[in-house]
Amino acid sequence: MKERAKKDSTPIEPSTKSRQEAPDVAAADMPAPKKRSALARFLIPTRAKVKLPYHLSYPIGAEALSDRLQKAPRREMLGLFFRSRPVLASAEFQRWLREQEPYPILVAEYRPALDDETKKASVLEKLGLTDERLEIAVYPVAREVRDLARELLGDLGLVHLAKWLKGATTREWANTVRRLELVFSPREGTIEIRELVMGAA
Numbered sequence: 001m002k003e004r005a006k007k008d009s010t011p012i013e014p015s016t017k018s019r020q021e022a023p024d025v026a027a028a029d030m031p032a033p034k035k036r037s038a039l040a041r042f043l044i045p046t047r048a049k050v051k052l053p054y055h056l057s058y059p060i061g062a063e064a065l066s067d068r069l070q071k072a073p074r075r076e077m078l079g080l081f082f083r084s085r086p087v088l089a090s091a092e093f094q095r096w097l098r099e100q101e102p103y104p105i106l107v108a109e110y111r112p113a114l115d116d117e118t119k120k121a122s123v124l125e126k127l128g129l130t131d132e133r134l135e136i137a138v139y140p141v142a143r144e145v146r147d148l149a150r151e152l153l154g155d156l157g158l159v160h161l162a163k164w165l166k167g168a169t170t171r172e173w174a175n176t177v178r179r180l181e182l183v184f185s186p187r188e189g190t191i192e193i194r195e196l197v198m199g200a201a
Helices: 016-029 062-068 090-099 116-121 143-169
Strands: 046-049 078-082 103-111 133-138 178-185 190-197
Touching (some): 143 178, 143 190
Parallel strands (some): 046 078, 078 133
Antiparallel strands (some): 103 178
């Protein structure tokens, strides 16, 4: 008949060396917390966004657009608008979509502040639109070509937009309305860049 081993009831004291070294080992294995950059938190404020029907989609969102413009000068001035169409008549826009006609999917516009004399004669004063403005409008595309439009914006359009925004710090822009249009052609699979100077505000 086998005898059971007697259980030793003597308590075992943990090693003093182990107690002291354990926190150091744990601290070494733990990765240092990452510091969040203030620049990475920048997000262009969305002033308006129209809800779209299922067959349409915006080619880029606020976060993706903001990421590409992190180092843009005067980015604090930017306002973002997601609009339903780039033309007044809905029927005309539907024809463009149906026939895959080229049209602007992103428009950036700079308007200098109006001087006091011009403010008095302008209807913009009643609307509170007399201050210096820098705005971006995004327009929808057919859902089936959204990925193509997004790729073209990322590869070419937004690179040019970032360069264009640098002009907002130059004297050449003073007292002139500036406009940049990124024109998407679903049929050709291309994006065209148009820059317009419209004279005094």
